[in-house]
Each structure stands twice: as C-alpha cells, then as structure tokens.
Amino acid sequence: MTMPLDIAKLADILRLAAKEEILPRFRRLGSGDVRSKSEPSDLVTEADEAAERLIRRELEALAPDALFVGEESVAADPSLLAKLGSSDFAIVVDPVDGTFNFASGIPAFGVMASVVWKGETVAGIIYDPMGDDWVMAEKGAGAFLRRPDGDAVRLAVAEATPIGDMVGMASPGYFFGEERERLLANLAKVRFFANYRCAAHEYRTFAGGHVQYLLYNKLMPWDHLAGTLIATEAGGYAARFDGSAYLPNHVDGGLLVATCKDSWQMLRRELIGD
Structure with missing residues (x-):
C-alpha cells in the first residue's frame, strides 16, 4: 500500500525528540520533574511532555491532516482516545515508553509511534535512544532493525519450542x-x-x-x-x-x-x- 506519510521522516522525528528532550534529562530529573498519574508507579516526567510537544510540532508540518494521539495528550484530553477508532488517518505516539525505568535511571526506555490508516495499523516504529537505532515495520513489508548509517537487518521471530x-x-x-x-x-x-x-x-x-x-x-x-x-x-x-x-x-x-x-x-x- 501507499503510506500516507514518509515513515523515514517519522523515524527521524522520534530520534530528534530523544536527542533534544529525553536524553539530556536522563538521570538529571529534579524532584519536581516527576509526577504520578493513575497510581504511584504510573509516572510522567518533564521528558515525556517535552518530547511529545516536539513530536507533535514536527508532525503538524509533516502530516497536518493526521489525528495526533499521544499518551500525554490523552491524559489531558481523554476524548482523543475515542476518536482513534473513527479517524481515517492517525499517528499514535508514546514519547517515553518505560517512564518508570527512565525516572529510576534504568536505561531501558523507548520512543514509539504507529500510523493508523482507515482503522488499521500500517506502520510502527520503536526507537531506542540508548542504542540509537530503530525497529520498524510497514504492513506487508517485513520488520527491520535500522541504524542511522543506513544499515538494515531484517528481523525474524524465534523458532517455536515446547x-x-x-x-x-x-x-x-x-x-x-x-x-x-x-x-x-x-x-x-x-x-x-x-x-x-x-x-x-x-x-x-x-x-x-x-x-x-x-x-x-x-x-x-x-x-x-x-x-x-x-x-x-x-x-x-x-x-x-x-x-x-x-x-x-x-x-x-x-x-x-x-x-x-x-x-x-x-x-x-x-x-x-x-
């Protein structure tokens, strides 16, 4: 299928958010930079919010017609979640997946985005800020580990076992x-x-x-x-x-x-x- 936006550019936006807003705050969060949401272990940090703002700003130029559904945007406006099911074109973003780890200084977190077109997920990207690479897929085209130098490795799941x-x-x-x-x-x-x-x-x-x-x-x-x-x-x-x-x-x-x-x-x- 024809993608409704350039997936490589979306991947670059996730990397930009990590470089500018997430990594500079890693292990440098102040006491007022971390807050609880639904429960004590459900956290949001300044990095989550700043990264989502950057991603949303960049996507407004790249895909102005897309519904933007970010984790922190939904926390502020829960009605966004209901719109996802009826939207023809949406981009769903988790600015810092693994916020508990990030806030605890554990280097296991990521930046994720998916593209939803006419009710179906047609692209997915997971960026690892610490490893500086992406795992990504487009529907029907396989899944790949991609690096900033252009190197790409096709991914395959493990063999079935008892x-x-x-x-x-x-x-x-x-x-x-x-x-x-x-x-x-x-x-x-x-x-x-x-x-x-x-x-x-x-x-x-x-x-x-x-x-x-x-x-x-x-x-x-x-x-x-x-x-x-x-x-x-x-x-x-x-x-x-x-x-x-x-x-x-x-x-x-x-x-x-x-x-x-x-x-x-x-x-x-x-x-x-x-």
Missing part, C-alpha cells in the same frame, strides 16, 4: 484477583518469564528472535500498536485472548503474541485457560 522451554515477557500486574492468581500459577509451566516495564524493549526482544511470547492485559494503543505490527511482520502471531484481531480502538481483551498460531493456541490454553 512450553517448558519457552522464555518470554508477561505483565501480571494488570491482572487482578483470581485471574491474577491463576496466571501466576500457570506461568510455572514456562521456562522463564520477565517484565522489563517497557513494552518497547519487550517487542524489540521478541521481534529479534530472543523470546517466544509476550502477554499483556492492559491495552493502550501507544503501548502496543507499533509493537504488534512489528512482531507480526517479523513472522509472529498476535491476537486478543478470545482469538480476535487486535485493532487500534481496543483497550481491553488482553493480548498474546507468539512465534506462530499453533504456539499461540497452546499458550492461550495453558496460561489463560477458560
């Missing part, structure tokens, strides 16, 4: 009550699970072929649209827990990403259950 050998990422913190207890018990069936508190790096790790699954319950579009497209373009399989496709307007229903459909079905049965 559940007892699987390593991956799961976020039990957004499951509650008996559902959480059941998930934690069932995760004993896999070899290993981790949680980076940063979807950007979790999706990068999956698309690079280093883990076999990702599991989430909370679905905000800035956290998952880019990564899900990249994961599937790298050869993976993704769907909500009920087996339905994950779409830009979905904010619930859970999300399971696996190396193939057969692995997805087995993980769904063994980890989520009925």
